[in-house]
Amino acid sequence: MTLPKFSRRTFLSTSAALAAGAAFGPLPARAAGGMTVGFIYVGPKDDFGYNQAHAEGAAAVAAMDGVTIVEEENVAETTDVQKSMESMINFDGASLIFPTSFGYFDPHVLEVAPKYPDVRFEHAAGLWTEGMPSNIGSYFGYIGMGQYLNGITAGHMTASKKIGFVAAKPIPQVLLNINSFLLGARAVDPSITCQVIFTGEWSLAVKEAEATNALADAGCDVITCHVDGPKVVMETAAGRGCYICGYHADQSPLAPEKYLTGAEWNWAGVYPKMVQTMLDGGTIPNFLRGGLADGFVKMSPLGPAVTDAARTQFEATKAEIMKGGFQVIKGPLKDNKGNEIAGAGEGFAEDDIRLESMDYLVEGVIGATS
16 A cells, blocks of 8 residues: 555645645544554665665565555655655554664654654664654664675685675764675685775665776675665676675575675564564564574575585574674774774674774775775
């Protein structure tokens, strides 16, 4: 069930719209014991990436008894998302909303949530802190572990000992993914380096293609990324003869012979549990996290090019991660400016809150955060 975009973004935007809304009468009735859940995406639902992973989660929610979903894609990180949220609440009767893009949170979710204390807003990032409205939740997965496993396959498959990373913005989650990818590769060969290029945008196909080509020109022969839609990076890298490691969703159909594996979100396994909590009268925690063992993230199947040695190390490391407490960021470790991050015997488990303020690139990463 998806209403026209005109209805979503103009509802409540003028007094005329308010009057028109009143003429519709009461909000649509919900199924007994059921609820309406809204999902908002910054890009298309079939982007082979960030938005597709969330849409797969929404589809799993839609299959639940007593639940109706409303969705809107291609909603900018502007007041457009405020209009979409208010429309879903006032027009569709949504009592739980997933505004999925990073930039939706501040100021948009923070401005809308206090107006609707009986509506739950669940935002995909690590941005909720004590003192913010209690009807806002923050959820995310420890997908850096997935990029570490990506790095292990990259470490085995690189011939040049140079791997590459196309990144959107140097925020903590992105930096952790870059660092994890390199450290996974260095668990195979400590001489491997990773060059990173920041595009400055979550989705900008031209810059993503340029960055990928620049990495290939620099000799990087395994490439991954953290952008909203990895399709351009994957196809461009494979077209240059590079191996690829996916992110967000399964991109193996784009270049099956070059695809090694990928770090994927498993929102289809997470969202139904969150919705069921509310259906049962419970409260979703304001700060919710999980990793591979918790079903928040998963790995794409290993591709046909992956060697037996790579497969063996990949599977053994994944098994260790599944036990919990695995440390990717551990000493002795310095950043790429020579500053100590962790001394010998010191490390950070995946749920260490300090990782959510990461502002550095580790030694061996070629690039800068500013």
